Amino acid sequence: MTRDYSRFFPNLSTNTGSEPRSVLDTLGWQPFFAQQISSEEIEGTPPVRVTKVHRSGLHVQGAEGKFVLPPRSDATVGDWIMYNEALPNSSRVLARKSLYQRRAPGTDRQMQLIAANIDTAFIVTSCNQDFNIARLERYIALALEAEVTPVIVLTKADLSDDAGHYVETAETISDRVAVVVLDARGDEPEAKLAPWCKPKQTLAFLGSSGVGKSTLVNTLAGTDVTTQGIREDDSKGRHTTTHRQLHLLKNGCTVLDTPGMRELQITGATSGVSELFEDLTELSTQCKFSDCKHESEPGCRVLAAVARGEVDASRLQRWTKLVAEDRFHSASLQERKSKDKSLGKLVRAEQKRKRNRK
Ligand SMILES: Nc1nc2c(ncn2[C@@H]2O[C@H](COP(=O)(O)OP(=O)(O)OP(=O)(O)O)[C@@H](O)[C@H]2O)c(=O)[nH]1
Numbered sequence: 197m198t199r200d201y202s203r204f205f206p207n208l209s210t211n212t213g214s215e216p217r218s219v220l221d222t223l224g225w226q227p228f229f230a231q232q233i234s235s236e237e238i239e240g241t242p243p244v245r246v247t248k249v250h251r252s253g254l255h256v257q258g259a260e261g262k263f264v265l266p267p268r269s270d271a272t273v274g275d276w277i278m279y280n281e282a283l284p285n286s287s288r289v290l291a292r293k294s295l296y297q298r299r300a301p302g303t304d305r306q307m308q309l310i311a312a313n314i315d316t317a318f319i320v321t322s323c324n325q326d327f328n329i330a331r332l333e334r335y336i337a338l339a340l341e342a343e344v345t346p347v348i349v350l351t352k353a354d355l356s357d358d359a360g361h362y363v364e365t366a367e368t369i370s371d372r373v374a375v376v377v378l379d380a381r382g383d384e385p386e387a388k389l390a391p392w393c394k395p396k397q398t399l400a401f402l403g404s405s406g407v408g409k410s411t412l413v414n415t416l417a418g419t420d421v422t423t424q425g426i427r428e429d430d431s432k433g434r435h436t437t438t439h440r441q442l443h444l445l446k447n448g449c450t451v452l453d454t455p456g457m458r459e460l461q462i463t464g465a466t467s468g469v470s471e472l473f474e475d476l477t478e479l480s481t482q483c484k485f486s487d488c489k490h491e492s493e494p495g496c497r498v499l500a501a502v503a504r505g506e507v508d509a510s511r512l513q514r515w516t517k518l519v520a521e522d523r524f525h526s527a528s529l530q531e532r533k534s535k536d537k538s539l540g541k542l543v544r545a546e547q548k549r550k551r552n553r554k
């Protein structure tokens with residue numbers, strides 16, 4: 197079957213905007229990807245998106261249907277691949293808009309790809325005891341590191357007497373991160389998340405268990421998509437029930453839901469942490485000592501800003517902790533052995549400080 201792919205190239209497009217959405221559009225195909233390929237390439241090796249990573253192979257979907265590619269470690273859920281039917285191993289992974297990755301546990305500690313090409317990460321927490329500013333900052337730093345736009349979503353506003361307080365606190369995190377408060381059930385999500393839930397956009401919902409991630413996805417989808425299991429054969433021919441990792445919503449956006457994203461550590465998130473705490477990072481470059489720990493050193497510009505009331509002392513502590521954690525997790529195993537001690541020291545100092553405050 198020969199398909200007309202011309203409309204997937206912005207410069208060749210004859211799309212008037214009134215045509216029904218194509219399969220590629222509903223999978224999140226964007227000009228960013230089209231720009232990387234020639235029209236000959238798209239005819240010979242059509243683009244497909246990775247919808248699920250399984251030990252037995254990469255499940256992909258494109259205009260021609262669904263396929264399974266041989267397993268490979270350089271592609272992950274959300275990736276776009278130019279599918280080479282004759283030589284599947286030669287299929288080309290397109291450059292990514294964004295990438296979540298983590299350092300593997302175990303000895304080799306290689307970087308593992310978790311999820312690619314997410315546009316917006318909704319960082320979900322509730323207007324209750326789940327709300328934790330340090331955890332929100334951690335998710336935001338990881339999103340910034342991955343080059344994904346973070347948005348804070350506060351659910352269960354309907355169950356709280358003081359939703360406004362949670363909004364105000366969340367808004368102190370960063371001027372650049374939007375905060376949305378809602379009831380995850382009903383009509384609110386569609387209207388309030390509309391600025392980010394546009395056709396061809398890929399979204400992710402992150403946060404602790406029970407905060408309303410599935411509720412939000414199902415509300416936006418208009419149907420229960422998150423609990424639908426799919427029976428399929430695993431590599432041994434057994435039937436197993438697995439869950440989709442890529443959901444297609446009715447308004448044309450795609451939701452990526454992969455287990456790896458729920459247990460993200462701060463690893464290699466140095467630039468995400470610096471971006472979120474831009475003011476502190478900038479101040480710290482002006483401290484008298486280049487290795488200043490901003491504890492009690494003379495000439496510390498960060499402590500001076502705290503003393504002047506320009507920087508919140510607890511925010512400084514959260515930043516120091518994230519920087520230490522990032523260094524620890526990003527270090528090699530050898531470096532870690534010696535750093536284990538210093539992180540332990542940091543944690544003990546923090547505990548002591550808390551005790552003294554009481
Ligand atoms: N009243 C109210 N209930 C909510 C809201 N959001 C979620 N819930 C309820 O909270 C419970 C947990 O919601 P889920 O959507 O399953 O939470 P989750 O984040 O997907 O949880 P995991 O699947 O464990 O990660 C469900 O009973 C929801 O109906 C909300 O905004 N208001």
Ligand SMILES: [Zn+2]
Nearest residue numbers: 483488490496
């Ligand atoms: Zn300092």
